[in-house]
Amino acid sequence: MLYVVIIFLWTAILLYLLMGGADFGAGIIELFTSEKNLSRTRKTMYRAIGPIWEANHMWLIITIVILFVGFPDIYTTMSVHLHIPLTIMLIGIIARGTAFTFRHYDAVVDDMQHIYNKIFVYSSFITPLFLGIIAASAVSGKINPAATTFLEAYIFSWLNWFSVSVGFFTVTICGFLAAVYIIGETESDLEKHRFMRKARFMNIAAFICGALVFIAAYFEGIPLIEWVFGNTVGIIAIAAATVSLVVFWYLQKKGKTRILRILAGFQVSMILLTTSYRHFPNIVILKNGGYLSLMEHRGHDKTIEALGMALLIGSVFILPALVYLIYSFQKKASDNIMH
C-alpha cells in the first residue's frame, strides 16, 4: 500500500506541475504579452482554462494531504525550515486565485479590472517561482535542523543560487506548458502563430534557466550532474526528452497541436522523473547528510493502509469525472471553432 501512496504522491506532483503549471503559465504569458494583443490573449486563455481551473489546483491540496497524513516528519520539517518561502507562495496563491475570479466575475467592468490583472500576472510569476525554490531546497542539502542562528535555520535553507535558479526554471516551464496548451485552443492562424512564437520563446528561456541551474548547482556543491547522468534511468529520460524536443520543433512547423501538447507534457514528466528518481525514496536532504525518506519517515502502517484506500476509492470517483470534464469542454471548444 505504501507504493500506492507514493505513486499517488508522485502523480499528484506531476499533475500539479502540468495542469497547475499551465495555469500559472497563462499568467506568465500575459506578463510577456504586448499591450495591443493583451485582451485577445486573455480571452483565448480564459476559454481554455476556465472550466478546469479549480480542479487544476486540487493537486496541490492532494499533495499536501498525502504528505501530512502519510509522511508527517517530511511535512513538518519542510514547514518549519521553509516557512518563509511557503508563506510567500501562499500569499501568491491567495492573490492569484482571487484576482482570477474577481476579474471574471466582477459585474461591473471598469478600472478595477486593471488592478485584478496586475495582481493576477505578478502572482502567477511569484507562486511558481517559490514552488520551484521550495522543491529545490528540499533536495539541496541546505536544510539544517541543528542550526543555531535565524539566518541559517530559516533563510539560507532556501535562499541560495541553486534554489533560486530552479525557481526561475519552474517559471519558464510553466510558461512553456501554457503556450503549447493554448496553441490548440486558438481560433485563427494569426493567434496560433503568436502562441507558437511564445512557446519557442519560453522553450529557449527554459533552456537557459536549465543551464543556470547546472551552473548554480556546481557552485553550491550540489552533484546535480551526477544525479541526472549518473544512472541509466536519468540518461534514458533525458535522452527521450531531448528526442521529443527535436520532434517537437519539427512538428511545430506542421501545426499538429494535439501531439505538441503530449510532447510538452512528456518532456516535463521526464524532467521530474530524472530529478526524483535518483533521490527516491529520500525527498528531503539535510545539511548533515541525513535524509528524510518516504520509506523510513512514514506514518504508521494502519495510516498508510487507510490513506491508500482513501486515495484509491477517491480516484474511482474523481478520474472519470475529471476526464469527462476536460473531454467535454475540449470537444465543445472545437465544435465552436468549426461553426
Added chain:
Amino acid sequence: MDDFIAARSQMALSLGFHIIFSCIGMVMPFFMAVAHYYWLKTGNIIYKNITKAWSKGVAIFFATGAVSGTVLSFELGLLWPGFMKHAGPIFGMPFSLEGTAFFIEAIALGFFLYGWDRFNRWFHWVTGVIVGVSGLLSGILVVAANAWMNSPAGFDYVNGQYLNIDPIAAMFNDAWFSQALHMSIAAFAATGFAVAGIHALMILRGSNIIFHSKSFKIAAIFGTVAAVLQPLSGDISAKDVAQRQPAKLAAMEAHYKTEKSASLVIGGIPDDKNQRVNYAVKIPGALSYLAHGDFESEVTGLDKTPKENQPPVAITHYAFQIMVGMGMIMMLISVIYFIGIWKQKKWLGTKWLLKLFVAATPIGFIAVEAGWTVTEVGRQPWIINGVMRTADAVTPMPGIVYSFYLFTAMYVSLSIIVVFMLYRQIKMVGKLYDNTH
C-alpha cells in the same frame, strides 16, 4: 504580542475567515438547485436568472473559500508542526477523504458554471446538486477532524508515544456526530438568513421586486427551518461537551464550583478572582438539566480542573452567550415567519417582517464565529484535549508576529474586495438578470 499568541491569532483569523466562505460554499448550491429546479419545471425565466445570479456569487465565494482552505492546510504545519507531526497520521483520515470530496466539488462546479446550454438540462441540474452534496460532505469530514482534537480517539498515549493508531476509530470519535450535525445546520441557518436579509433589503428598496421576492423565499425557508432545528442540535452538543470536556462546559457557563442542581447562568461578568459571576440571571437547576437531562444531577465546575488546565472563562462564556442569544433571536424570527406562511398570510408582504430579516442578516454568521470560539478557546490550553498542549505544538520559528500582520492585511483587503464585488453584483441585478420590466 509574542509568537505564540501571534500563531494562535493567525490560526483563528484564517479559520474565522475560511468558515464564512465554506458555509456559503456548502449551502448556496442547494439554494441554487431549488431555483434551478423551478426553472426546469415551470420554465419561468426568473428562476433561471436567480440561479445564474447566485452562481456568480458562489463562484466568487468558492474561489475565496478554496484559496483560504489551501492556506489552512499549509498553516497547520507552518504554525503547529509539533501537533501535525503526531496528529497528522491519526486524524488525517477525514482529510484524505475530504480531498476527494473537494475534488468532486471542484469538478462538478466546472460542469455547472460552464455547462449552461451545453449539456442535457437535468444532467446539468444534477451537477449543481453534486456541488452541494460534496461541499456538505467535506464540511462534515473536516469537522470530524476538529472533533478529534476535542475528543481524541483511535490511539493509545503511552509515555509520550502514540501507539496502536487506528485512523478509522479516530475519525468516528465521540464528538464527530454532534459537532458535524450542529455545524451543518449552522451553515444552513447562517447562509439562509444572510441571503434572505440581502434580498429583503432589495425588496424594501423597491427594485426588481419579483426577482428578489422569489430569491428571498427560497433562502428564508432554508434559513428558518435550520434555525428552528439548531437549538435542538445545540442541546445534543451541550450534553456531549458535558461528558467529554467538563472544563469546557464549566467555562461556557462560568460555572466555577461543582454542585448538584446547578443553575444556568445567563449573561453576567465572570470574576475569576472571586470565582463567581456578577450581574447574571440565574435559573436554578437548569444547567443540571441541560447538561445531564436531570434537574438534580451534579455538574462539574472549574474547581475540578487544575488551574493550569483551565480554559479562559470570560471569552468562552461571552462567546457562548452570543451564540445562544443569536440562536434564540433567529428561532423567534423563524417562528414569526412560519406563522406568516400558515396563518397570517398578510404578514408576509409587510415592511416590518422584511426589516426584521434585514436586521438579522449578519447574526447567523456572528453565531457561527462565536460558536467556534467556544469550541476552540474552550479547549485551551490543549490542542489535543488532555494529550498535547497548544504551547508545545507551536513552531520554533521566531517572528510569527509579522506573518500574522501580513495575513491580517491580506484577509482584511480580501474581505473588503469581496463585499465590494457582492455589492456590485447586487446593484447589477436589474441590468443583468431581471428582464421582467
